Amino acid sequence: MLNAQSLKIIDKAVAKYPPDQKQSAVMAALAVAQDEKGWLSPEVMDFVASYLDMPPVAVYEVATFYGMYNLSPVGKYKLCLCTNLPCALSGAVEAAEHLKKKLGVDFNETTADGRFTLKEGECFGACGDAPVMLVNNKRMESFMTPESLDKLLAELK
Amino acid sequence: MSAMLKLEVDGREVEVPPGSTVMDAATQLGIFVPHFCYHKKLSIAANCRMCLVHVEKAPKPLPACATPATEGMKVWTQSAQAKQAQNGVMELLLINHPLDCPICDQGGECQLQDIAVGYGASESRYTEPKRVVMHKSMGALISAEEMTRCIHCTRCVRFGQEIAGVMELGMIGRGEHSEIVAFVGKSVDSELSGNMIDICPVGALTSKPFRYSARTWELSRRKSVAPHDSLGSNLIVQSKGSTVMRVVPLENEDLNECWISDRDRFSYEGLNAPDRLTQPMIRQGGTLKEVDWQTALEHAAKLLSDVRDQHGAAALGLLASPQSTLEELHLAQQLMRGLGSENIDFRLRQRDFSADGKRSGIPWLGMKVADIGRLDRVLIIGSYLRKDHPLLANRFRQAAKRNQEVNLVHVASDDPLIKLKTKLVVAPSDLPAALSRIVAAVAELKKLPRPAGITNLAIDEPSRAIAGSLVSGGSTAIFLGSTAEQHPEAARLHALAQEIALLCGAKVGFFGTAANSVGGYLANCVPGGAKGLNARAMLEAPRKAYVLLNLEPELDCHDPAAAMRAVKSADCVVALSSFRTRATEYAQVLLPVAPFTETSGSFVNTEGIRQSFNAVVKPLGEARPAWKVLRVLANNLGIPGFDFDSSESVRDVACRTADIPARLDNGISGIDLATAAGANQPASNALERIADVPIYFADAIVRRAESLQQTKDSREPRATMSPATAAKLGLSSGDSVRVRQGDGEAVVVLNLDEELPQNCVRLATAHPACSGLGPMFGEVSVERAG
Numbered sequence: 048m049l050n051a052q053s054l055k056i057i058d059k060a061v062a063k064y065p066p067d068q069k070q071s072a073v074m075a076a077l078a079v080a081q082d083e084k085g086w087l088s089p090e091v092m093d094f095v096a097s098y099l100d101m102p103p104v105a106v107y108e109v110a111t112f113y114g115m116y117n118l119s120p121v122g123k124y125k126l127c128l129c130t131n132l133p134c135a136l137s138g139a140v141e142a143a144e145h146l147k148k149k150l151g152v153d154f155n156e157t158t159a160d161g162r163f164t165l166k167e168g169e170c171f172g173a174c175g176d177a178p179v180m181l182v183n184n185k186r187m188e189s190f191m192t193p194e195s196l197d198k199l200l201a202e203l204k
Numbered sequence: 205m206s207a208m209l210k211l212e213v214d215g216r217e218v219e220v221p222p223g224s225t226v227m228d229a230a231t232q233l234g235i236f237v238p239h240f241c242y243h244k245k246l247s248i249a250a251n252c253r254m255c256l257v258h259v260e261k262a263p264k265p266l267p268a269c270a271t272p273a274t275e276g277m278k279v280w281t282q283s284a285q286a287k288q289a290q291n292g293v294m295e296l297l298l299i300n301h302p303l304d305c306p307i308c309d310q311g312g313e314c315q316l317q318d319i320a321v322g323y324g325a326s327e328s329r330y331t332e333p334k335r336v337v338m339h340k341s342m343g344a345l346i347s348a349e350e351m352t353r354c355i356h357c358t359r360c361v362r363f364g365q366e367i368a369g370v371m372e373l374g375m376i377g378r379g380e381h382s383e384i385v386a387f388v389g390k391s392v393d394s395e396l397s398g399n400m401i402d403i404c405p406v407g408a409l410t411s412k413p414f415r416y417s418a419r420t421w422e423l424s425r426r427k428s429v430a431p432h433d434s435l436g437s438n439l440i441v442q443s444k445g446s447t448v449m450r451v452v453p454l455e456n457e458d459l460n461e462c463w464i465s466d467r468d469r470f471s472y473e474g475l476n477a478p479d480r481l482t483q484p485m486i487r488q489g490g491t492l493k494e495v496d497w498q499t500a501l502e503h504a505a506k507l508l509s510d511v512r513d514q515h516g517a518a519a520l521g522l523l524a525s526p527q528s529t530l531e532e533l534h535l536a537q538q539l540m541r542g543l544g545s546e547n548i549d550f551r552l553r554q555r556d557f558s559a560d561g562k563r564s565g566i567p568w569l570g571m572k573v574a575d576i577g578r579l580d581r582v583l584i585i586g587s588y589l590r591k592d593h594p595l596l597a598n599r600f601r602q603a604a605k606r607n608q609e610v611n612l613v614h615v616a617s618d619d620p621l622i623k624l625k626t627k628l629v630v631a632p633s634d635l636p637a638a639l640s641r642i643v644a645a646v647a648e649l650k651k652l653p654r655p656a657g658i659t660n661l662a663i664d665e666p667s668r669a670i671a672g673s674l675v676s677g678g679s680t681a682i683f684l685g686s687t688a689e690q691h692p693e694a695a696r697l698h699a700l701a702q703e704i705a706l707l708c709g710a711k712v713g714f715f716g717t718a719a720n721s722v723g724g725y726l727a728n729c730v731p732g733g734a735k736g737l738n739a740r741a742m743l744e745a746p747r748k749a750y751v752l753l754n755l756e757p758e759l760d761c762h763d764p765a766a767a768m769r770a771v772k773s774a775d776c777v778v779a780l781s782s783f784r785t786r787a788t789e790y791a792q793v794l795l796p797v798a799p800f801t802e803t804s805g806s807f808v809n810t811e812g813i814r815q816s817f818n819a820v821v822k823p824l825g826e827a828r829p830a831w832k833v834l835r836v837l838a839n840n841l842g843i844p845g846f847d848f849d850s851s852e853s854v855r856d857v858a859c860r861t862a863d864i865p866a867r868l869d870n871g872i873s874g875i876d877l878a879t880a881a882g883a884n885q886p887a888s889n890a891l892e893r894i895a896d897v898p899i900y901f902a903d904a905i906v907r908r909a910e911s912l913q914q915t916k917d918s919r920e921p922r923a924t925m926s927p928a929t930a931a932k933l934g935l936s937s938g939d940s941v942r943v944r945q946g947d948g949e950a951v952v953v954l955n956l957d958e959e960l961p962q963n964c965v966r967l968a969t970a971h972p973a974c975s976g977l978g979p980m981f982g983e984v985s986v987e988r989a990g
Contacts, residue, residue, distance in 0.1 A: 089388040103387040104374035111376035 048094040053083045057098065070101040073109050077116055078184075086117035114168055115184045122157040124203050127168040127181040128191065134170075138192060139178035143167075145193040149200065163203075211277040226268040226279055227255060237281050238290060238319045240297075240405045241357035242269035245462060246366055252297070252357050254319065256289035257281045265289035294323040297355050300335045300380075301406070308353065310407030312420040316355065337383055342373075343391030344914035345398055345466060347412040348384075354408040356382050360400040367463065368394040369601050369621030384408070393916045395594045395899060398469040402452060402462075413473055413911040414450045418442075426820040427454055429807050430468035431527050431800040432903060433593050434716030435573065436809030437464045441472070441801055441820040448472045448801050448821060458574050459809070465594035466915075467899060467906055472801070474908035479784045481796040482825025492788060497826065501833070504793040505840035507776040508543060511749040517544030519748035523739060524550040524729055525755040526718035527903045528830070529805025530814070531851045532797075533720065533727035534858035535834035536753050542843030546736030547747060550724035552755060553686075553717060553762045553897070553969075555979065557738040558875070559695035565869025566725040567689075567698075569810040570681065570713030577603045581677030581710075583611045583642075583670060585701060586635065587685020589620045591899040591917070593715050597622065609677070611670045613638055615687055615894045616966055617959030625673050628666045631892055631961040632981045636693050638667070639700035640877065645671035646707045655703050657877030671708075680710035686717045686897065690762060692981050699875035712870040716810035718903070723808035726859040726867065746770035752779040753830065754797070756904055758786060758975035765948045765978045780830055783904055796827035799905055803829035804851040812864045816855060891929070893945065894960075895969040895980035902970060921968035923986060924955040929962055933986060942989040943967055948976035951989045 049057070060075035076095045081087055087110050096103040110116045117125070128146065130139050147153055150163050157164040173179050176189030180196075188199060208219040213230050220229045225248070230237050241252040250270035257268045260278035265285055280286055298320060305311045340348040358375055361384065365371045372392045375382050386392055392400070401411050423442040428451075430437040437460035442450045451472045453464040484500030485492045495503075511519055522540040524533055528550070537548045551557075576582075576599040589597040589612075601622045604610050609625040615632045630638045640658050645667040647654045663671075674680055682701045691697055698712075705712045716722060724730070731738050737745065743757075743766045750771055757767035771777050772790045779787035782799045797803075802823040806816040823829065831851050838846040848854045898921065900912040912918060923943050925935075935941060937956045942949055943965060950973055960966060969980050977984075 093387075102371035102374070103390070104385070105371055107385070107387050108374040108376055112378050 048091065049080055049083055053079050061099070069099045070105070073099055073101065073106060074113070077106070077110055081116060086120045114166070120157075121164040123162050125164045125166060125183050127166040127184070129168045129171055129177070129179050129181075131170040133174035134178040137177035141193065142178050142180070142191045142196060145196055149196070163200075209273050209275050209277075211273050211275070211279065213279045214281055220273050224273045226257060226259070226266070226271045226273055226277070229273050229279070230257075230268060230281060235281055237268045238323055239269060240315060240319075240355060241359060243359055243362075243403055246359060246362045246403075249358050249362065252355065253293045254290065254297070254323075256286065256293060258283040258286040258289075290323050291325070294320060295325060295329070298324060298328065299330045300352070301355065302334065302350075302352050304350075304353075308350070308407040309347075309410040309415055310353075310404075314407060315405035335380060340385055341391065342386055342409075343393065343397075343916075344911045345412055345470060346392055346401060347410045347415050348408065349410075351384060351408055353406045354384055355406055356384070357405060358384075359403045359405070360384060360409055363396075363400055363403055364392075364394065367399070367598060367601075368396045369598075370394055372397075373400070391916065395466050395590060395917065396463060396598070398466045399453075399463045411450065413470060418444045418449045423449055426818060428801065428817040428820060429719075429815045430460075430464065431719045431807065432467050432471065432906060433465070433595075434718060434721050434810035435459055435593060435595050436719065436807050436813065436815050437468050437595065438815070439464065439468060443801075443821045446821045446824070448475050458572065459813075460595050463595060463598070466912065467594070467902075470912050471906040471909045473910050473912070474905040475799050475801055477783065477908035477910075479908065480824050480827070481781055481784050481794060482827055484796060484826060485788075485794040487792045492794065497828070497836075500793055500795060501836050501840050504778045504795070504837060507792055508749055508751070508778065509841060511776050512543055512545075515748045518547065518735065520545040520751070521547035521737065521742040521747040521749070522549070522729075522751045522753070523552060523742065523755060523757070523761075524548075524724070524753035525552065525760060525903065526550045526720050526724050527905075528720060528754045529800070529803070529851075530720060530723040530727050530808060530858050531805050531854040532753060532830040532834065533724050533729040534854060535831055535838070535846070535848075536751065537727060537729040538845065539834055539838045539841070539843060540751065541732070542838060542845070543841065546732040547742050548729055548731055548736065549739035549742065550720070550729040552739050552760050553690050553980070554694065554738075555690060555692045555740060555762050555981070556694040556696075557740060559698055559872055560730070560738065562695070562872055562874045563869070564871030564873070566722055566867050567714040567716075567870055568722050568812050568868040569683075569715065570711045570870050571811070573599065573809075573811050576600065576681075577606075577608075579603065579677075579679050579681050580607050581609050581611075581674050581680040583613065583674055583680075583682045583701075583704065583710075585613050585639065585682065585684050585697060586615060586687030586689075586691060587612075587683070587715060588614075588616065588618055588687070588896050589622070589685065589715075590618065591896070592686045592717070594899075596715060609673045611673055613642070613670070614685075615961070615964075616896065617957060626666055626669045628670065629959055629961060631964050632687075632691060632894055633892055634961070635688075635691060636696050636700060637661075639697060639704070641667040642670050642674075643700055643703045643707065643877075646675060646704055649675050650707055652707055655707075655877060658703070659878075674704065674710065675708045677708075680705075680708055681713055682710050683713045683715055685715050689714065689717055690980055692979075695872070695875050696877065698870075698872050699877055702870070702872055703877065714810065714870065719807045719809070722810060722812055722868070723806070723814075723859075726808055726864065743767050743770040746773050748774060749776040750774050750778070752777060752781070752787065752791075754781060754904065756781075756785045756787075756907075759901065759907070759970045759972070760903070762969075763979040764969065764975045765946055768975070780833060781904070782827065783908065785904070795833055796825065797830035797833055798823040798827050802827065803831070805829075805831070806851075806855050808859070808864065812868045814855075814859065814861050814864060816852070890963075890983040891925070891986055892964045893977075893979075893981055893984045894964050894966040895974075896966070897970045898968050901968070921950075921952055921971045921973055922955045923952045924957045924960060924966040925964065925986070926960045926962055927956045927958060929960075929964070930954065930956055935986070935988060940989045941986050943977070943984055943986050945982070945984040946978040948978060950974045950977055954986075
């Protein structure tokens with residue numbers, strides 16, 4: 048199901064915990080699986096469950112709890128804009144409007160060319176930089192004014 | 205043990221052991237603290253917040269279920285602060301809960317409804333739209349059509365994780381988006397799943413078969429006892445008019461705690477099956493016709509006495525189902541003995557009767573069910589534990605989480621969902637040898653001589669591991685399951701288990717195969733004298749006449765093919781049955797008798813407790829309690845000693861409670877422990893059969909329970925073998941194969957199972973698809989079909 052490279056990273060995560068608590072590595076394993084597959088299909092979650100000796104539904108619980116796991120296919124770039132209160136007060140509403148107009152999609156939708164998926168995120172813990180946006184779960188962008196958004200989108204072609 | 209803690213709840217003093225919670229203290233005082241997620245048998249979640257109470261010196265109200273009791277603590281469950289907190293939680297819980305009580309199946313027996321009356325406001329202040337949660341599919345037993353009603357207490361999730369041993373439901377999402385689901389595309393398949401319906405405090409999980417068929421307040425309730433496995437779970441059977449509508453557990457901490465298995469819960473559907481026999485029938489001129497009771501009973505009496513007069517009393521035989529009541533078994537054997545025959549048996553799926561006359565007493569559990577939890581080392585021999593004894597399995601499951609080491613030696617690899625210390629899977633023919641090796645290993649560890657017959661055996665690693673576990677304990681027991689009782693060398697397995705027990709100071713116990721496994725012996729429903737034939741002999745040397753009590757020979761006997769040959773060749777078969785079984789093909793007289801809900805009676809469970817119950821509803825149609833039918837039949841035959849006017853008087857003659865303990869004894873003597881080399885080994889190219897009794901085909905009632913028949917456990921049986929064995933035969937998974945045994949055959953789909961022993965085929969018995977086959981163990985051949 049997953050390639051050797053991914054399994055190697057998962058094994059490293061598993062090794063951090065006692066042998067009878069393999070399931071502690073579930074978040075790491077899901078992140079690795081998602082990096083390889085792009086999203087977490089039921090088959091992938093089932094595989095992670097059997098790999099870590101845990102019930103599939105327990106993996107499903109974790110995968111649905113955290114917003115960074117994709118339970119359906121996403122575009123090449125997943126843009127996750129924080130809309131919690133500090134960001135909202137500092138221009139996230141405007142940023143959201145700008146993004147939706149520019150990309151022609153609403154939240155939880157993917158552009159027709161498959162390039163961008165727009166998501167609404169919860170607080171990323173960087174309110175001083177509000178509004179903030181996460182690109183593909185790993186790259187944090189600060190002060191998302193319409194201008195900086197345009198610059199970013201141009202870069203992410 | 206440290207000192208008890210003294211605290212005060214609502215101004216009353218109470219003492220609790222350390223580790224108790226405020227909820228425990230309140231419960232001990234009989235003070236009710238409202239709650240939803242708290243359940244005494246489940247772990248503490250403290251997520252519903254309904255049990256908030258006022259604790260002295262605590263700045264905020266605390267959840268009673270999760271707050272440890274401490275010395276000198278002062279708690280108020282009804283103070284202004286507590287009340288305000290509880291009312292606040294109630295308001296929040298009701299925000300998203302639909303106001304659909306009038307159309308909700310839980311209405312009238314709903315914890316949320318009840319508690320809302322006491323703690324809710326009369327009107328909601330919430331005007332925004334309510335949340336909607338899509339319905340879920342969870343299989344044939346649990347309805348999850350209205351998940352909007354769920355309050356996310358997670359009792360069902362914890363039940364799966366902790367009691368059923370398999371987490372089938374989970375709570376996905378977060379916060380307001382939380383939902384209870386099964387994993388994508390999965391159903392809930394646990395054999396204990398129905399308990400989730402009971403513990404759901406709202407109408408989110410409801411009983412699918414019962415749904416919309418009655419209101420709780422329309423039902424009358426009677427206590428009863430489960431007629432399936434040997435535990436004797438206590439039931440509350442609920443009926444409307446003359447129909448049983450639902451079965452729920454009656455709490456009995458010593459036996460079923462507050463649970464029952466799905467078989468006990470949903471089998472009632474079989475009682476209302478369309479093929480219930482409701483009118484006596486006799487065969488005249490080759491065809492069956494319905495007659496009145498008097499005609500039928502006189503006809504039966506005449507046929508039986510004709511056979512006796514022509515062929516002698518030894519030409520008569522009685523086969524009784526171990527699901528029959530104590531009273532029925534007693535009267536049936538008395539009737540047969542009154543006719544002069546000692547061919548009497550209730551042990552229909554047993555193969556080896558060589559222990560008869562060598563046992564010290566009646567085989568039983570060897571201890572109280574509740575004592576299972578106190579054992580620290582256990583060896584279980586030959587048991588599909590989860591499917592044969594769902595709630596005994598739970599006892600081991602809970603104990604194994606503490607300090608019990610459970611070792612399993614079995615012929616199949618089914619996961620008991622118990623944390624096992626050692627699991628050893630061997631071919632049925634190798635089971636005695638496997639036990640012999642354990643005997644040898646235990647003797648070696650104990651530095652004791654090997655018992656006679658256990659010589660020249662190489663001890664292998666698993667035996668050493670099991671022996672090491674058994675000798676290291678303080679309280680050890682060896683249990684023999686259904687497979688061990690049905691095994692062709694059952695007596696030797698019993699004797700070997702006894703040797704292991706003697707060497708390591710353990711007890712021996714039998715799980716028992718059916719509701720009245722012990723009761724059948726007490727009722728003396730076993731062959732007597734030197735010439736009495738047992739269940740096997742009676743079928744292998746067919747009799748001229750049979751009396752069949754509550755059984756379907758092609759499904760209930762060890763060797764269905766032989767059983768059918770025997771009953772079909774008999775001159776006279778008198779079948780007492782609740783259903784129109786295949787006896788309609790061969791019986792001369794069919795007598796409709798009442799199932800357990802329509803008659804009074806008793807079952808003696810595997811720990812030797814006699815439990816009596818009364819009829820819940822009137823017998824259907826012309827059906828009558830079998831004890832009355834047998835009484836009249838005996839009167840017609842002129843057999844004395846049948847002047848009973850109640851089932852209680854039969855019961856007290858059959859066995860008095862006080863006499864039971866003295867008759868229970870698992871000792872055995874005079875069995876040769878040595879297995880002759882190659883005994884039971886099938887010819888080199890033949891395959892060996894491993895047969896299980898599927899949980900929902902074990903007896904006549906459950907076979908007819910429609911919803912249980914739709915579960916995963918009731919799928920068409922498959923032939924299962926190891927990949928190596930399949931490869932040798934050129935077969936692969938999914939192939940349609942023909943399994944031949946004797947003259948019979950079955951065409952089934954092939955499955956592969958890596959853990960199954962080599963050269964074995966597992967194929968269920970007790971299923972109509974396999975009823976043409978022979979014994980549960982023995983040689984079979986398998987080939988590709990078509």
